[in-house]
Structures are given as structure tokens and as C-alpha cells.
Amino acid sequence: MNDVLDVALRLLALLLAFLVLPLVVGQTEHKVMAHMQGRLGPMYAGGFHGWAQLVADGVKFAQKEDVVPAGADRRIFQLAPAVALLPYLLVLVAIPIGPAEGAVGQVVDAGIFFVLAVMGVGVLGSLMAGWASANKFSLLGGLRTAAQLMAYELPMLLTAASVAMAAGTVSLPGILDAFEWWWVPWQIVGGVVFFTAGLAELQRPPFDAPIADSEIIFGAYTEYTGLRFALFLLAEYAGIVVLCGLTTILFLGGWHGPSADGLGWLWTLLKTAVLAFIVIWLRVSYPRLREDQLQRFAWTCLIPLSLAQIALTGVVKVVIS
């Protein structure tokens, strides 16, 4: 009985985090973008600085009619948002938040592989949406998504492999247990590459050519309305949370910090929040990359850098052992 209760509590906590954190990131994005652009942002909903804006948005989305285009492939069109969103919920299971034994949903032996594999599945949702919408802009968006994923998956994997080499394990809690402060400068190049490639995989600006609203009208999501569109948006914010959490754990030491035993979870959340702020900052301050620039950046810049990082990791590892 106790085990069942334990599992239920863990799942509940995960679900809560999954429902709350993306909304917090979304609201932060509203406010940070507004202040960076010299305006206030949403101020009305909920009273204090418009804190309930996203809740109001959710209500609005739920009220809208759920339209499926006549020419669309109905079942795949309707399934796509779930395929895009659910992987991020699954990924949260493996992310350790503190140093304690129970501070992770489930210890996954091959944690890095689990996380990257499941995150890759999420992109299938965009591809399904792009194809099933029967819309040329959606198809273009889907194509760009696929091309982008294929280019940026590799540097992400390589840099994650570099951390795994440094730690001598592929389990996420194991990597954190092995962490030393000097890993940050040692793995910094890999960290930047991982974070950048992750941004591209989430299709966040400046890598948002697949959804570019001003040229291909939100790409794969053009035909979506109401709740299903909201699910895609939620997937984007959940993706930000997952990417920032992963970067924190792999490259910034996760719960390590002063008095980590008691405040470990706070350090994880704090580092994740700082990274999420950077994600929003980049959206406001960088112009969108063109599709050929995107590809060139991945293949001629990120992949050589990640290979160099792996070489550096290997050399240092041999020298200190």
C-alpha cells in the first residue's frame, strides 16, 4: 500500500510540475518581453500585474470551436497535439531535482538516452500536424521542422555524450553525483552547443523558421484552433522547462551549490529559471535565422564544436585518470 501511495504521490507531483512550470515560463515570457520592449505586458487579468493572463488565455482557447479542415487527414490531425505534448511529460519523470534519494520521479539507468529519445518523439507531433493539415504552409513548416531536427539532433547527442564520458555514467542522478565545480569551464563549449541545439529542436527564436508566423503563418500549426493549438503552445513551454532543466543537470551541476543538502531543489529550479530567462531574452533580441543559415550553422559550427568538446573531454579524462 505504501508503495502505491508513494508512486501516486510522485506522479501527482510530476503532473503538478508539468502543469505549473510551463505556465510560469509563459507568463514570465509575457512580462519579460514586454519590459524589454519598453511596455507593460498584460496588466488586467487577475489584478496584480495580470498574473492570470495565461489562465484567461486557457479559458479562451477552451471556448473556441475545434475546427478540422475538410481536406485534412482527420485522425492524424487530431492526434498530433497529444504526440507533441506527452513526451515532455514523460521526460520530467527522469529529471532529478535534488540530492536526496527520492528527489527524482524514477531513476532511469540510461537516463540521457531516455530523455533525448523521448524528446525526439515529440517532434513527430509537428511533422504529423504539418502533413495532416492539407495546407501548403503547414507542409512547408513540417519540412523545415524535419530538416532542422535532423541537423540539430546530432550536436545535442554528441555534447550529451561528452558529459556522459566525463561522468562515466549515463544516468542523470549518477552524473550529478560525479559532478565537480571545474566541470563547468571544462564542458562549457558543450553546454553552449547543447543549449543552442535544444533551442533549435524546440523551434524557439532565433531558430523558429519552421513556425515563422510572418512568412509561413505558424507552419505546422496554421490550421489548428482552440484547445489543440493551446496544446502545441503548452508543448513549446514544457519543452523550454525540460531543455533548461536538462542543461542545468548536464552542464551546470543541477542541485550542487551552497548547502545543497537542504536547498538542492532550489538550486535546480533557480538555474533552470535563469536559463529560461535567457531563452526568452534570445527571442526578444535576435532576428530569425534563414533556413540555409540554420543548416550551415548546425553542420559547420555546432557539430565541429561538439566533436572538439568530445576530444577535449577524452584528453582531460585520460590525463587525470
Add this chain to the structure above:
Amino acid sequence: MSPAVHLAATGHGFLSPTGVEIAFLLVGIATFGAAIVTVTTKQLVHAALWLVVALGGLAVEYLLLTAEFIAWVQVLIYVGSVVVLLLFGLMLTKAPIGRSPDADSGNRPAALAVAVAAAGVLVWVVVDAFRTTWIELDKGVQGSTAVSGESLFRHWVLPFEALSVLLLAALVGAIVLSRKSGHDSGPGVGHESGPRAGHGKEMR
């Protein structure tokens, strides 16, 4: 091989299956069904998506055999990359929504014969090789990352290296082929005229 994988299946019958065995069988049936639909469906993109289900089912089978590492690599490589590549190719060729009867080939009987022969050989080899081998699933994880890595780089290093050389050759071959076809239109510029105009889109 790890110690818990031992020969002589004494005391193990097929008559009192455990929960894991039943789950394995059910997932296997589902995977097989998805694979059948993959090759029989008339809609190209649906076939690719059913392939996702079949490959995911295989990953679940690996998980049930406690080969966690292999399972996630299966998802990462096949579902995350190969199927995405497949869908990318299908979208480039404007796979229509609905049935595509022109995609039917006259080589069906030959394909069926090859498939049955390949399946027969594989089943025969696997059954013959592992006839009485038994994996104790209760005695801890058998296919953890450490175990897989050790057996891969201790016992199977030569095939591993041979395979990597093969993949490298394929990679070089692909680059050579793509360079040759891009030669007459000039480097880096796609065709912008004719029926292939759509293909130049992703290069601009």
C-alpha cells in the same frame, strides 16, 4: 554473457507464464499487427506512422527483457531519426492525403517471397542459437548500460568496428553521390525551374 543467462531450461515451462511473459506476448502481437498494417495500408504516410508504432513496440519488448539501454537507443535512432527522415522524404515528394494507388508495385509476389524467406531464416537462426537459453528477469537488470557496454566492447569489438567501417563507407558513398548529381546545376543552388521547383525551397 552474464551469469544469470544460463543454459538448460530446467524448471522453466511454457505452461505457467509469468506476468512479464504474458505482457511480452501481448506487446509482440500488437507490434506484429502494426508491422502488418505498415506494409498493407494504402496510405503512404500512415505506413510511416504505423512503423513508429511497430518500432516503439519493439522498444517495449526490449524494456520487458530489461535491456533498457537498447530500448532507448532503439527509440532514439529509429523513431527519432529514421522515421523523421522517412517522413521528410515523403513530404518532399508531396505524399497525398488519402489513398495513393500509384504507389502499388507489380513486384508484390516477389516482395512477399523475399520477406517470408528472410523471416524464415531469421526465426530459424534465432531459435537455433538460443534454443534453451533462459534469462532470469527476476535477478536484477540483465541489459543495463554497463552490461551492454562491457559485452559490446569486450566480446563483440570486431563486428562493432567492422560495422562502423561499413557505415563510414556508406556515408562517404552518399556524399560522393550527392556531389555528382549537384555538379551540373552548380554548387549549392537547387533547381528553380521545372517540376522540381519545390525541391529548391529548403536550400534558399
